[in-house]
Amino acid sequence: MRPDDISDVRALPLFREVRDETFDGLLRASFLQRFPPGLVLIRENERADFLHVVVEGAVEMFASSAGRETTISFARPVSAFILAAVLKDQVYLQSARTLETSRVLMIPASSVREAMTDDAAFMAAVVHDLATAYRSTVKDLKNQKLRTGAERLANWLLRLDSEQHGTGSVEIDVEKRQLAARLGMTPENLSRAFAALKQHGAIVRGMRVEIVDRDALIAFARPDPLVDDERT
Amino acid sequence: MRPDDISDVRALPLFREVRDETFDGLLRASFLQRFPPGLVLIRENERADFLHVVVEGAVEMFASSAGRETTISFARPVSAFILAAVLKDQVYLQSARTLETSRVLMIPASSVREAMTDDAAFMAAVVHDLATAYRSTVKDLKNQKLRTGAERLANWLLRLDSEQHGTGSVEIDVEKRQLAARLGMTPENLSRAFAALKQHGAIVRGMRVEIVDRDALIAFARPDPLVDDERT
DNA sequence: CGTGGGGTTGATACAGTTCAAGATACGTGG
DNA sequence: CCACGTATCTTGAACTGTATCAACCCCACG
Numbered sequence: 001m002r003p004d005d006i007s008d009v010r011a012l013p014l015f016r017e018v019r020d021e022t023f024d025g026l027l028r029a030s031f032l033q034r035f036p037p038g039l040v041l042i043r044e045n046e047r048a049d050f051l052h053v054v055v056e057g058a059v060e061m062f063a064s065s066a067g068r069e070t071t072i073s074f075a076r077p078v079s080a081f082i083l084a085a086v087l088k089d090q091v092y093l094q095s096a097r098t099l100e101t102s103r104v105l106m107i108p109a110s111s112v113r114e115a116m117t118d119d120a121a122f123m124a125a126v127v128h129d130l131a132t133a134y135r136s137t138v139k140d141l142k143n144q145k146l147r148t149g150a151e152r153l154a155n156w157l158l159r160l161d162s163e164q165h166g167t168g169s170v171e172i173d174v175e176k177r178q179l180a181a182r183l184g185m186t187p188e189n190l191s192r193a194f195a196a197l198k199q200h201g202a203i204v205r206g207m208r209v210e211i212v213d214r215d216a217l218i219a220f221a222r223p224d225p226l227v228d229d230e231r232t
Numbered sequence: 233m234r235p236d237d238i239s240d241v242r243a244l245p246l247f248r249e250v251r252d253e254t255f256d257g258l259l260r261a262s263f264l265q266r267f268p269p270g271l272v273l274i275r276e277n278e279r280a281d282f283l284h285v286v287v288e289g290a291v292e293m294f295a296s297s298a299g300r301e302t303t304i305s306f307a308r309p310v311s312a313f314i315l316a317a318v319l320k321d322q323v324y325l326q327s328a329r330t331l332e333t334s335r336v337l338m339i340p341a342s343s344v345r346e347a348m349t350d351d352a353a354f355m356a357a358v359v360h361d362l363a364t365a366y367r368s369t370v371k372d373l374k375n376q377k378l379r380t381g382a383e384r385l386a387n388w389l390l391r392l393d394s395e396q397h398g399t400g401s402v403e404i405d406v407e408k409r410q411l412a413a414r415l416g417m418t419p420e421n422l423s424r425a426f427a428a429l430k431q432h433g434a435i436v437r438g439m440r441v442e443i444v445d446r447d448a449l450i451a452f453a454r455p456d457p458l459v460d461d462e463r464t
Numbered sequence: 465c466g467t468g469g470g471g472t473t474g475a476t477a478c479a480g481t482t483c484a485a486g487a488t489a490c491g492t493g494g
Numbered sequence: 495c496c497a498c499g500t501a502t503c504t505t506g507a508a509c510t511g512t513a514t515c516a517a518c519c520c521c522a523c524g
Contacts, residue, residue, distance in 0.1 A: 044458055063374050066454035070377040072370065084363040093370050093458050116359070123355050127348070130359065131316040134366040138304070138325050141373050142295050145302040145416065148479065176503065184377065189480060191504050206489090222298035226276055226325050380511065408471065418513060423472050 001032045001105075005055050008078045009105060012053070014129050015122075022119040030107040035098045042096040048085035050106040054078065057102020060181070061094045071181035073140070074099075083129060086112050099178065135232070142227050149185040150193040154221035155228050156183060157202055161211055168211040233264045233337075237287050240310045241337060244285070246361050247354075254351040262339040267330045274328040280317035282338040286310065289334020292413070293326045303413035305372070306331075315361060318344050331410065367464070374459050381417040382425040386453035387460050388415060389434055393443055400443040 006027070009015060015023055032055065035041065041052060044063055052059075059075040061082075072094050075081045085092045086109045098104075116123045143152055156179075161170050172179065180190040194204045200220035201213025211217055225232060238259070241247060247255055264287065267273065273284060276295055284291075291307040293314075304326050307313045317324045318341045330336075348355045375384055388411075393402050404411065412422040426436045432452035433445025443449055457464060 063370075063378070063458075065374060065378045065456045065459055066383075068378045070374070072373065084366045087359060087363045088367070090367075090464055091458070093367055093374070093464075117352075117356070120349075120352060120355070123352070123359065124349070126359055127319060127355065127362065130362040130366060131319045134316045134362060134369060135320070135322075135325055137366060137369045137373065138295075141304065141369065141376070142297060142302070142325070144373070144376065146295070146297045146300045150479095151298075186481060187503070188482080188505085192480095195504090224297045226295075226323070227297055232322055232325075382511095419471070420473085420514080421512060424512095427472090 001027070005032065005103075005105075008055065009053060012078055012080065014080055014083075014125050017125055018115075018122045019119050022115050022122055026107050026111050026115055029111040030105055032103060032105050034101065034103050037098055037100050037102075040095060040097045041104065042082065042092050042094070044092050044095045046092055048082065048088075048090060048092050049109050051080055051083060051086045051109060051112045052096065053080045053105040053107070055103045055105050057104075058099040059096050059102060059104070060099050060178075061096050062181075063094045070184070073136075074178075074182060080129070083112075083126065083133065087116070087126070087130075089113070139227050144184055146227070149183060149189050150196045151221055152183045152185075153190065153193045154197060154200065154202065154217055155223050157197075157209060157211065158217065158221055158223055159228055168214065170209040170211065172207045172209065233259070237264065237335075237337075240287065241285060244310055244312065246312055246315075246357050249357055250347075250354045251351050254347050254354055258339050258343055258347055261343040262337055264335060264337050266333070266335050269330050269332050269334075272327060272329045273336060274314065274324050274326070276324050276327045278324055280314065280320075280322060280324050281341050283312055283315060283318045283341060283344050284328065285312045285337040285339070287335045287337050289336075290331040291328050291334060291336070292331050292410075293328050294413075295326050302416070305368075306410075306414060312361070315344075315358065315365065319348075319358070319362075321345070371459050376416055378459070381415060381421050382428045383453055384415045384417075385422065385425045386429060386432065386434070386449055387455050389429075389441055389443065390449065390453055390455055391460055400446065402441040402443065404439045404441065 009027075010023060015026075035057075041059065054075050054077050056077050058077075059081065061072040061075065062069060063072055064070075075096075081096065082092055082094060089109065116126055143155075147155070157170060160172075161168065164170055174182070176190060177187045180187045183190065185193070194202075194209075197204070197217070197220075201211060201216035203210045203212055241259075242255060247258075267289075273291065286307045286309050288309050290309075291313065293304040293307065294301060295304055296302075307328075313328065314324055314326060321341065348358055375387075379387070389402060392404075393400065396402055406414075408422060409419045412419045415422065417425070426434075426441075429436070429449070429452075433443060433448035435442045435444055
């Protein structure tokens with residue numbers, strides 16, 4: 001494991017305040033592995049043996065039941081995923097697969113649980129991380145239940161624009177099929193949602209979207225900090 | 233506060249393993265209040281000043297955005313709700329209102345955060361509670377995204393039957409409009425879903441449902457422990 | 465009684481998926 | 495460098511799932 005990677009992982013909210021010996025102990029038992037795109041890292045219903053941390057690349061969390069499948073979320077560097085299953089010593093509720101070539105740090109579940117009982121600072125960080133993940137899922141649920149697909153897209157565009165300095169010209173940084181999955185719809189539906197947004201001030205051309213009438217787009221999207229804001 | 237209530241609250245997973253002085257400290261700062269039905273206890277976007285515990289009655293968690301509203305979950309005695317907002321010292325993401333006359337214990341957020349830093353056992357219980365709430369929300373999300381309304385109803389009936397000793401004759405213990413909200417659909421849609429289940433071995437008459445062909449109902453519902461099981 | 469709320473039913477409309485076909489983009493091998 | 499093949503994206507049409515609006519039934523309760 002390269003020194004750069006170590007310091008990136010160390011900088012995670014989950015590990016930042018932790019004692020050195022706790023962090024070293026966690027790393028000693030772990031290993032970093034490189035995976036090709038499309039590889040399934042975790043299958044739901046398997047026992048949670050490791051806490052995974054995406055160090056490089058991108059991972060999609062998804063879930064299936066009765067033959068249907070849906071995307072739950074994406075994990076990008078540097079972040080940990082499925083902490084809850086590890087803590088409860090339970091099976092995963094979600095599956096995970098790489099979207100690109102990715103490097104993933106795998107920390108044994110038992111080490112995580114030990115570190116938590118030994119180091120109060122780590123346990124406090126775990127509490128914070130869990131609370132954040134929980135609230136993020138509640139926001140997803142609200143986004144899904146309270147909005148149509150086109151509205152979810154419009155709000156996603158507004159957020160992306162503000163991340164890209166609010167110039168009104170947005171570069172889509174993911175494949176559209178991935179974007180469709182993230183927004184909880186089919187690729188066909190995403191196409192139609194883009195077409196529908198022409199009426200509301202957003203024009204798409206390839207991977208670039210021009211927000212020509214921000215007020216109209218906002219009026220259509222009706223953004224809500226309790227759904228869209230990352231920080232709260 | 234009556235001794236019975238105290239021991240009920242003490243028995244919650246969140247407080248069971250906690251030191252006596254921690255528990256006493258929490259209670260000292262708290263107060264128990266009685267509320268009439270339909271009263272809004274918490275409004276989303278308000279600062280989380282209290283951790284609430286339903287001691288008696290029933291509370292509905294719901295959320296609104298852009299004029300639409302949806303039910304997120306129900307809290308029945310004895311359980312705590314919206315722990316995450318309290319821990320992050322943030323605003324509530326959900327609103328809460330009583331469904332019936334209810335008694336609710338309100339613990340100041342600052343006391344909860346103090347108790348957590350003082351008592352490792354309490355913090356450990358908080359971790360477990362948060363992980364459980366998080367996984368429960370993920371299951372809700374899967375239930376919502378992977379199933380139709382009729383399928384959600386069918387699975388709810390199967391679970392209710394197993395709770396009522398699997399006799400195949402199920403008594404619905406909530407108003408149907410509440411049930412519709414819990415299953416994420418309109419009351420009209422619930423009526424139609426019940427009608428549709430006649431084809432799949434479940435016959436409704438008033439508040440009573442007869443499961444006349446369990447195999448057929450299971451084949452239609454396709455229950456999944458990773459969505460329906462409370463324990464995992 | 466009569467009135468009102470919960471529940472059901474019907475008609476209509478919108479949201480979303482599916483299936484199929486065509487368009488565009490892109491990397492590879494000839 | 496072009497041609498081809500493949501994957502992504504778009505568009506159209508049909509269909510499922512759900513919401514909405516309206517009418518009506520039923521029963522409990524004043």
